[in-house]
Amino acid sequence: MAGNTEFVKGNYSDAIHLYTKAIEADPHDHRLYSNRSASRLKLRSFALALQDAQVAIALQPSWAKGYYRAGLALAALNRQRDAVDCLRRAQGLDPANATVGRKIAEVCVALCVAMCCFCAGGVPCGCVLCRTPGSALFTLLAPQIEAASDDALQVATGRGSLYTWGIGKQGVLGLGDENDRPSAKAVPVFRGKQVVDVSCGLLHAVAVTVTGEVWSWGGNGQGQCGMGHLELLTTPHVVPALLGRRVHAVACGGAHTVVLTQRGEAWSWGLGGQGQLGHGDHEPRMSPTPITYFTKHGVQACAVSCGMGHSIVLDSTRRKAFAFGWNNQGQLGLGHVNPVATPTAVPVRCAVSSSVLWVL
Secondary structure (H helix, E strand, O other): OHHHHHHHHOOHHHHHHHHHHHHHHOOOOHHHHHHHHHHHHHOOOHHHHHHHHHHHHHHOOOOHHHHHHHHHHHHHOOOHHHHHHHHHHHHHHOOOOHHHHHHHHHHHHHHHHHHHHHHHHOOOOOOOOOOOOOOOEEOOOOOEEEEOOOOEEEEEOOOOOEEEEEOOHHHOOOOOOOOOEEEEEEOHHHOOOOEEEEEEOOOEEEEEEOOOOEEEEEOOOOOOOOOOOOOOEEEEEEOHHHOOOOEEEEEEOOOEEEEEEOOOOEEEEEOOOOOOOOOOOOOOEEEEEEOHHHHHOOOOEEEEEEOOOEEEEEEOOOOEEEEEEOOOOOOOOOOOOOOEEEEEEOOOOEEEOOOEEEEO
């Protein structure tokens, strides 16, 4: 790659130019995005570096350098929690890389200094220095804060207003355009509505109101907005298939979404290539589809969390966690590394509090 030569010479702007031209010719080569991310890190363009790293991860989820460079960018953006998560994934994919281990230790120190005093407030740090218990799944309550993978930010305040800011690519901020916003702006659609939960994927976002309505917007190339089509949505739209279902919780993965209803049902849609929708296959869904395994087996779904390509749902009656989806690093906790397309019980016993799901 010509860009690599310029990078080695320290000509990072020229390298970015060459990588960009190469991406235009081959937009599916994860290495090009990863290398452009490295160049942008050198020029301290951290938000753009993060965006490139995340595209590299989406194209090749087992690419350690993608997670490493995403971790570096997140750390520079003072998002140490997310940085540690990305760096640990990089370490899992490339355990012999001592540089990753040193960076994890460095970021953990910064995380402890910045966050440990807040651990008692319901958001456990879980780092090796703090020694507080780590949570397997958790929900932040009033205000609800959700960081999107493309460096946008969604905040639902205690009064139910929704504010967004950051990168506006594909309309992920819900403000009717794709412009970036350096400061918080209220999403007009939710004026007069009370947002109780919000979650972000790689390029889309989903919110739940107090009345149980589900609203989605942003990138929709995999049907992750649940509207029955693949068109971009720059403003929030109510998901018609879920009207009357009284949804209370939502979690977004990289390009998929899972919601829970007050009756304990789980519905999912979007990209399904790793089985992350829990329907027993690897097919995508453009509209919300009930996860029939849960209803057939009497599972009362009470909480949900999603990774890039996997999902975990908690059953309130049996106090069990059910996992499904991508599993190349054992992220489902099932004792193997094979993808699972049907919800499968994780061999741990869970306890439920009002705002935190703890693994015991």
